[in-house]
Amino acid sequence: MKLSSKGRYGLRAIVDLALHSQNEPVSIKSISKRQDISERYLEQIIGKLKKAGIVESIRGASGGYHLARPATDISVGDILRCLEGDLSVVNCPEVNETKCESSHLCVTKYVWQKVNIGIQDTINHIYLSELVEQGQQLLDNQQ
Amino acid sequence: MKLSSKGRYGLRAIVDLALHSQNEPVSIKSISKRQDISERYLEQIIGKLKKAGIVESIRGASGGYHLARPATDISVGDILRCLEGDLSVVNCPEVNETKCESSHLCVTKYVWQKVNIGIQDTINHIYLSELVEQGQQLLDNQQ
DNA sequence: TTTATTCCTACTAAAACACTAGGAATTGTC
DNA sequence: GACAATTCCTAGTGTTTTAGTAGGAATAAA
Numbered sequence: 001m002k003l004s005s006k007g008r009y010g011l012r013a014i015v016d017l018a019l020h021s022q023n024e025p026v027s028i029k030s031i032s033k034r035q036d037i038s039e040r041y042l043e044q045i046i047g048k049l050k051k052a053g054i055v056e057s058i059r060g061a062s063g064g065y066h067l068a069r070p071a072t073d074i075s076v077g078d079i080l081r082c083l084e085g086d087l088s089v090v091n092c093p094e095v096n097e098t099k100c101e102s103s104h105l106c107v108t109k110y111v112w113q114k115v116n117i118g119i120q121d122t123i124n125h126i127y128l129s130e131l132v133e134q135g136q137q138l139l140d141n142q143q
Numbered sequence: 144m145k146l147s148s149k150g151r152y153g154l155r156a157i158v159d160l161a162l163h164s165q166n167e168p169v170s171i172k173s174i175s176k177r178q179d180i181s182e183r184y185l186e187q188i189i190g191k192l193k194k195a196g197i198v199e200s201i202r203g204a205s206g207g208y209h210l211a212r213p214a215t216d217i218s219v220g221d222i223l224r225c226l227e228g229d230l231s232v233v234n235c236p237e238v239n240e241t242k243c244e245s246s247h248l249c250v251t252k253y254v255w256q257k258v259n260i261g262i263q264d265t266i267n268h269i270y271l272s273e274l275v276e277q278g279q280q281l282l283d284n285q286q
Numbered sequence: 287t288t289t290a291t292t293c294c295t296a297c298t299a300a301a302a303c304a305c306t307a308g309g310a311a312t313t314g315t316c
Numbered sequence: 317g318a319c320a321a322t323t324c325c326t327a328g329t330g331t332t333t334t335a336g337t338a339g340g341a342a343t344a345a346a
Binding site: 147148149181183184187201202203204205206 | 333334335336337338342343344345346
C-alpha cells in the first residue's frame, strides 16, 4: 500500500522544476542537487512525465525541462498516475472471474471502489500550482 | 500502491466467516473451499486477525473461529490495518530527516497527508456488518 | 486412539523496486 | 570544428517484498 519512490520523488521533482523554471529550462542535474535524488534515476522519472505530456524538454547544452502547460492545469493525479500507473488499491481481478460472483459473492469490491474513488478525488483536486505557491512561501520565509 | 493479497483475501475471508458463523465456529477449511484461498495461507491471515483481537478461536476437532465482537463494532479499517500494517500511502521518512525541511522544502507531505486521511476516513466508516448484510442479500437473491 | 482442527515458524520461488551503467543524439559555446 | 553539457534510450542488477508452501506440534471432540 505504499507509493513507490518514483511517485514520491517525481512529485518533489516537478514542484522543484515548476518553482525554478522562470525563464530558462531546468536541468536534471540542478533538480538532482537540490532534491538529493540520483541524476540517473531522475532521468527516468522526468522521462515519464515528458512522455505523459506534463513537461517539455529542450535538448543540448543549457537544455532542460519546463512545464508543458500552466501549473493550474496539472493535478497531482496527473503526475502520480503517469508515474505509478493506475492508483487503484485493488484492481478487482476477481470481479472479472466467474468465480467471484458465484462463489464468494464479492461484497468487498464495494470497499475497494470507495477507497479508489476517494484517492482519485483527493489527488485530482490538488493542483501543482497550489504546491508551488506553498513552496514559494516556504522559500520566502527562509530568507 | 496495491493492497496485498493478505488484505484482499482477509476481508473476503472475514465476511465469509461472519456470514457463516451462526452458532458453530467456522473452520479455515470451509472458508478456504468457499473462497478458493489456500488453507495454509488463510491460516496465516486468520492468525493475524486473531492476534489483533478481531476473531477468537476454538481449538481441536470441530473447532474454528468466530468474531470476537459484534460485526457492527468491526470496521474495515480494523481488519485492513491488522493485515497490511499501517495503510499510509507515504510514510514521510523525509519529514524526519533534516534534509527535508532545508533542502526540498517538503510541500508534498501535505498531499500524502490528505491521501492518507482520506483512506482512513473511508475504511473506518465501513463496518463489517454492512458487508455481511450485503452478502446475505446476495445469497438470498441467489436462491 | 484417531481425527480434525488450530497454532507456530521456517523456507522459497517469483516479482517488484530502486536504482546503476553505458552510450547515442542533440545543441550551445569557444 | 571541437568540446561540453545536456537529453534520451535501453539494459542490467542487487535487495526487498510478496505470495505462498511445508513440516510438525498442540489441542480437543468422537
